[in-house]
Amino acid sequence: MSAATTTCRAPLLAAYSAMVFAFIYLPIVVLVVYSFNRDGVGGFPPRHLTLDWYRQLFLDDAIWTSVLNSLIVAACSVALSLTLGLLAALALDRASFPGKSLFRRLVLLPLILPGIITGLSLLMFAVSVGAHLSLFTVFLGHGTALISVATTELFAGLQKMDRAQEEASLDLGATPLQTFLRITLPNLKLSLIAAGLLIFTLSMDEIAVTFFLIGRDNTLPLEIWGRLRRGMTPEINAISTLIFAVSVILIVIWFHLRTRAERKAI
Amino acid sequence: MSLAYAIPPSHSAEAAAPLLQIRSLAKRFGAHEVLKAISLDIASGEFITLLGESGSGKTTMLRLIAGFEQPSSGEIWMNGSRLDTLPPYKRRVNTVFQQYALFPHLNVRDNVAYGLRVTNAPGGEVGGRVNDALRMVKMDAFATARPATLSGGQQQRVALARALVNRPLLLLLDEPLSALDANLRKQMQSELKSLQREVGITFLFVTHDQEEAMGLSDRIALLRNGALEQIATPREIYSHPATAYAAQFIGQTNLLHALVHVGSATCGALRWPAAGPEGAALFSLRPEAIRLNGQVDRNGRESRDVENSVDDIRFSAVIKQQLYGGGSELLELDCGSQLLRVKIPARGPLSGMQDFVFSATDVVRVSE
Amino acid sequence: MYSRAYKSIVSVPPLLWVGLFLLFPYALMLAHSFWIVRDGFLVHQWTLHNYRTLVTNPVYVQVLLRSMRIAASVTLCALLLGYPLAYYLSFHAGARKEILYQLVIVPLWVSYLVRGYAWKTILGSDGVLNGFLQYLHVTSAPVGFLLYSPFAVILMLTHIYTPFVFLPIYAALEHIPRPLVEASQDLGAGPLKTFWRVILPLSLPGLLAGATFAFVLSLGDFLAPLLVGGASGTMIANIVQSLFGAAYDWPLGAAISMCILLITVSLLFLTERLEKRWSFR
Numbered sequence: 001m002s003a004a005t006t007t008c009r010a011p012l013l014a015a016y017s018a019m020v021f022a023f024i025y026l027p028i029v030v031l032v033v034y035s036f037n038r039d040g041v042g043g044f045p046p047r048h049l050t051l052d053w054y055r056q057l058f059l060d061d062a063i064w065t066s067v068l069n070s071l072i073v074a075a076c077s078v079a080l081s082l083t084l085g086l087l088a089a090l091a092l093d094r095a096s097f098p099g100k101s102l103f104r105r106l107v108l109l110p111l112i113l114p115g116i117i118t119g120l121s122l123l124m125f126a127v128s129v130g131a132h133l134s135l136f137t138v139f140l141g142h143g144t145a146l147i148s149v150a151t152t153e154l155f156a157g158l159q160k161m162d163r164a165q166e167e168a169s170l171d172l173g174a175t176p177l178q179t180f181l182r183i184t185l186p187n188l189k190l191s192l193i194a195a196g197l198l199i200f201t202l203s204m205d206e207i208a209v210t211f212f213l214i215g216r217d218n219t220l221p222l223e224i225w226g227r228l229r230r231g232m233t234p235e236i237n238a239i240s241t242l243i244f245a246v247s248v249i250l251i252v253i254w255f256h257l258r259t260r261a262e263r264k265a266i
Numbered sequence: 267m268s269l270a271y272a273i274p275p276s277h278s279a280e281a282a283a284p285l286l287q288i289r290s291l292a293k294r295f296g297a298h299e300v301l302k303a304i305s306l307d308i309a310s311g312e313f314i315t316l317l318g319e320s321g322s323g324k325t326t327m328l329r330l331i332a333g334f335e336q337p338s339s340g341e342i343w344m345n346g347s348r349l350d351t352l353p354p355y356k357r358r359v360n361t362v363f364q365q366y367a368l369f370p371h372l373n374v375r376d377n378v379a380y381g382l383r384v385t386n387a388p389g390g391e392v393g394g395r396v397n398d399a400l401r402m403v404k405m406d407a408f409a410t411a412r413p414a415t416l417s418g419g420q421q422q423r424v425a426l427a428r429a430l431v432n433r434p435l436l437l438l439l440d441e442p443l444s445a446l447d448a449n450l451r452k453q454m455q456s457e458l459k460s461l462q463r464e465v466g467i468t469f470l471f472v473t474h475d476q477e478e479a480m481g482l483s484d485r486i487a488l489l490r491n492g493a494l495e496q497i498a499t500p501r502e503i504y505s506h507p508a509t510a511y512a513a514q515f516i517g518q519t520n521l522l523h524a525l526v527h528v529g530s531a532t533c534g535a536l537r538w539p540a541a542g543p544e545g546a547a548l549f550s551l552r553p554e555a556i557r558l559n560g561q562v563d564r565n566g567r568e569s570r571d572v573e574n575s576v577d578d579i580r581f582s583a584v585i586k587q588q589l590y591g592g593g594s595e596l597l598e599l600d601c602g603s604q605l606l607r608v609k610i611p612a613r614g615p616l617s618g619m620q621d622f623v624f625s626a627t628d629v630v631r632v633s634e
Numbered sequence: 635m636y637s638r639a640y641k642s643i644v645s646v647p648p649l650l651w652v653g654l655f656l657l658f659p660y661a662l663m664l665a666h667s668f669w670i671v672r673d674g675f676l677v678h679q680w681t682l683h684n685y686r687t688l689v690t691n692p693v694y695v696q697v698l699l700r701s702m703r704i705a706a707s708v709t710l711c712a713l714l715l716g717y718p719l720a721y722y723l724s725f726h727a728g729a730r731k732e733i734l735y736q737l738v739i740v741p742l743w744v745s746y747l748v749r750g751y752a753w754k755t756i757l758g759s760d761g762v763l764n765g766f767l768q769y770l771h772v773t774s775a776p777v778g779f780l781l782y783s784p785f786a787v788i789l790m791l792t793h794i795y796t797p798f799v800f801l802p803i804y805a806a807l808e809h810i811p812r813p814l815v816e817a818s819q820d821l822g823a824g825p826l827k828t829f830w831r832v833i834l835p836l837s838l839p840g841l842l843a844g845a846t847f848a849f850v851l852s853l854g855d856f857l858a859p860l861l862v863g864g865a866s867g868t869m870i871a872n873i874v875q876s877l878f879g880a881a882y883d884w885p886l887g888a889a890i891s892m893c894i895l896l897i898t899v900s901l902l903f904l905t906e907r908l909e910k911r912w913s914f915r
Contacts, residue, residue, distance in 0.1 A: 013726060034762070094641065106652055107652055110656065112851075116891070117660075117891050122659050147648070228754075237755075252736065
């Protein structure tokens with residue numbers, strides 16, 4: 001029998017960790033609280049709680065147009081990244097070809113490189129082929145940069161998969177395509193959803209690459225950015241609070257999917 | 267059923283003070299009582315095994331002695347001072363872990379030297395002691411190797427050396443041979459035994475394998491559901507099991523449900539002299555204690571050189587099944603109310619009704 | 635088990651895409667770094683002019699060095715915050731481990747911009763912190779240096795990257811088999827010695843990964859300086875950004891980008907080597 005390892009108390013460390021937690025959450029708490037502050041941002045303490053900023057926010061067409069733009073770009077990016085990422089993960093897992101390690105590094109590069117470099121490179125590319133900057137170029141940028149996220153997640157999922165299942169399927173008479181659709185994909189379901197969720201969130205929040213590929217239509221982050229340059233309004237607190245709330249829900253879902261995938265694989 | 271603390275047999279006239287004294291040691295995990303107030307003494311220099319199934323509490327007891335768990339109640343004393351209040355790194359106890367727990371980032375030599383270095387042993391000594399320890403487990407050729415490159419058996423030796431080099435008063439071994447294959451296991455068992463004799467350190471060995479326990483130990487402590495079922499030498503525990511569980515867990519046995527009345531016990535057609543309280547009782551009779559009456563050699567010829575003593579109980583029974591086992595036969599006898607297992611030296615096939623005999627001294631009364 | 639057709643189908647599309655949309659653009663940037671701008675027009679003349687400018691112009695050198703200092707500070711602070719947190723969660727949190735882990739991850743998903751903006755509201759002259767200090771009568775006037783300074787940039791980026799640093803360290807710590815910790819204590823090493831001799835060395839790969847991530851991304855960050863950096867907090871990526879914008883000198887901007895790329899790739903190479911040496915599986 002394995003006895004549970006008793007976790008001993010470490011009061012100093014616990015206190016320090018609590019402080020780190022406080023540091024991480026301080027700005028978010030301030031943001032949420034001040035989104036209800038009548039006197040806007042600044043000053044202490046916040047008085048006169050109000051929903052005015054939220055009301056103003058809901059009447060702000062420009063913001064909601066940018067939200068829609070972001071949603072469209074994010075959805076398309078998910079589709080593109082997942083498709084290419086799945087193929088790339090399969091290629092890395094199963095195929096060997098010259099330049100494979102270079103390919104692997106290249107795919108993962110946008111993840112670690114500062115966004116400005118990827119963004120500028122894509123801008124140069126767009127200019128050199130004479131493309132107009134628009135949501136489409138933004139979509140291409142996101143989709144390309146986020147392939148790395150899909151590949152990492154799906155590759156991990158493939159590694160955990162029981163290869164014998166595919167062999168069994170072939171043994172029973174299924175073609176490779178049927179095996180892929182009936183066995184491989186369902187096994188990757190959790191990884192696909194988790195990756196998709198992650199890509200969606202990252203795309204919704206993407207600024208660095210978007211900055212250089214944006215045309216006339218704004219995505220939500222760039223819309224907020226534009227307003228920030230012009231001056232601060234608590235309306236931004238309101239939209240930020242909403243973004244925070246949605247993010248929390250998404251991340252909790254993502255986390256539970258991930259742990260479910262890991263438990264299944266054992 | 268459970269014995270109070272048993273003082274180990276000593277060969278000298280004056281009994282030496284025990285090395286380790288466990289007093290009413292109990293451990294609870296939440297509502298689950300894993301150890302129920304166990305007391306026992308461990309003598310210096312002995313090889314004692316904690317034997318039991320999983321869930322018997324043997325691993326918990328080992329971890330309590332090592333210091334990785336705190337007792338819910340009870341005390342552990344070593345050489346007259348309290349042990350359970352000390353953290354593991356202050357106890358003169360070392361452990362050989364089940365999965366060896368060798369440090370992957372250190373080579374073999376650094377692994378073995380670890381305990382000496384962290385306790386600031388004199389620098390000049392360390393090298394020599396490490397080399398001696400490695401030589402003792404025959405791993406001196408692998409001093410610069412990384413654990414990941416070693417086989418299971420090799421890792422085990424390194425783990426042993428790493429523990430022994432510190433000259434602990436007590437060495438704990440947590441099922442160290444369970445991860446090895448059968449042949450290697452047998453080999454390591456005999457190496458462990460001679461190693462213990464050589465260094466003279468007290469070994470506390472934990473296992474679920476009763477054969478292993480029998481072969482290695484000076485004494486066996488049989489644990490069951492967190493309580494001490496019986497503690498005795500292997501021979502003693504085999505020939506005189508205290509309980510039905512002990513009789514069945516160690517070796518094979520026939521459990522006879524008998525009725526004791528006026529000095530004899532009856533079980534179906536069998537009857538033998540028995541002392542003690544009247545009424546229903548359980549007896550243990552080992553298969554190899556039952557012999558064929560009228561010895562017949564391998565070629566089927568009868569010889570009349572049979573020693574019949576007053577103690578012998580004779581009976582006849584029909585052989586229901588015969589399993590050949592190389593050097594022996596395992597017979598299943600139909601005794602009316604009872605199925606008896608008998609182990610005899612190998613001979614040709616037998617059939618039908620045969621005469622059997624066993625000695626009254628081999629039938630041991632056991633408690634439930 | 636997989637036919638050539640299968641392998642081709644899975645490798646060709648991503649290879650083509652990545653080649654076209656990643657490799658070619660990066661190569662294009664590399665090429666640009668060797669060209670120049672003359673009279674407001676891009677001239678495809680191969681020269682080392684941009685690199686020479688970069689090395690000799692004191693402004694660029696100074697900003698690059700400042701950026702590296704800021705990045706190093708951010709990395710150090712993030713490690714000082716993230717490592718103990720990861721250690722606490724892994725070894726001392728017990729049953730609450732999972733919930734606490736989620737709590738650490740959540741801020742990662744809160745928009746970068748949102749968090750940067752939050753710091754702006756906290757640190758500003760009429761921001762929350764100043765208001766708080768004045769409310770407590772600790773100060774009577776707004777403290778100026780909090781915002782629009784390298785300090786603010788480091789603060790904001792540390793806040794962003796502490797969870798990033800936490801993640802690989804936590805994963806590495808979780809991978810350390812607990813029997814190793816027990817073995818170390820069994821052999822006589824107390825908690826501190828056990829940490830120093832066993833836990834820290836075995837967590838190094840995770841630590842390296844987190845530190846590299848934080849350093850590289852901080853180095854190339856241009857949004858934090860724009861939000862909270864002010865004039866004194868300008869970083870190298872801002873210079874690149876302006877060279878691609880108002881200051882119109884794409885080749886020079888490309889050259890600086892290549893420098894950042896070079897630093898990134900070298901660091902990645904170095905850490906990969908070290909990780910291989912230090913991962914003992």
